[in-house]
Amino acid sequence: MKLACSKMFAVVALVTFVGAAWIPAVYAQEPPKVTRKVLLKQDMTIPDREDVMVVVELPPGSEEGRHTHPAELCVFVQEGTILLESEGKENVTYKAGDAYYVGPGKVHNGKNIGTVTTRLMAILVAEKGKPLSASAK
Incomplete structure (x- = not known):
């Protein structure tokens, strides 16, 4: 015993x-990392502007971090779910098939609150030669 x-x-x-x-x-x-891949960067007929098309992938539990764009931003959610936190606005959840807009200079953060990778198609109408985003505090 x-x-x-x-x-x-x-x-x-x-x-x-x-x-x-x-x-x-x-x-x-x-933490899981967000990936971005530029698919297209094209001069526009508008002087000093370019279209930039980017695929953004957010693994489950990941987030972009608070940031801004000096550009018009249109986003289409291809797969998954994203919680968009925009300074001065209510948080909004978007799912596959939804689209949203973020104005230039607006502080925002995207979080994948789902269980699968969220895939976004982002199109920016940007000032040529400027960075596409900047971190925000």
Whole structure:
């Protein structure tokens, strides 16, 4: 009986040690990253303007971070769900098939609140040669 208790204690101690060693690795994982791919960059007939078409993918649980665009932004949600937080406005959830607009200089953040990757098609009417976005505090 004493031997069985000793073995049981050793097993519990080993499981506890292995579990405790694994926990920091879980918390140390980086959050999923948002990816962006420019599909088209085209001069417009409007002077000093260009159209930029970008595919944005947000894995579940990811977010873009608060940012602005010095451009008109039109977005079509191809797949998934996104929560759009816009400064001075109510948060709005968009799903596949929805579209939305963000005006130039408006602080906003997109969060994937679903369980699948959210895929967006973004079209910006941008000032030629300017950065497409900037971080906001």
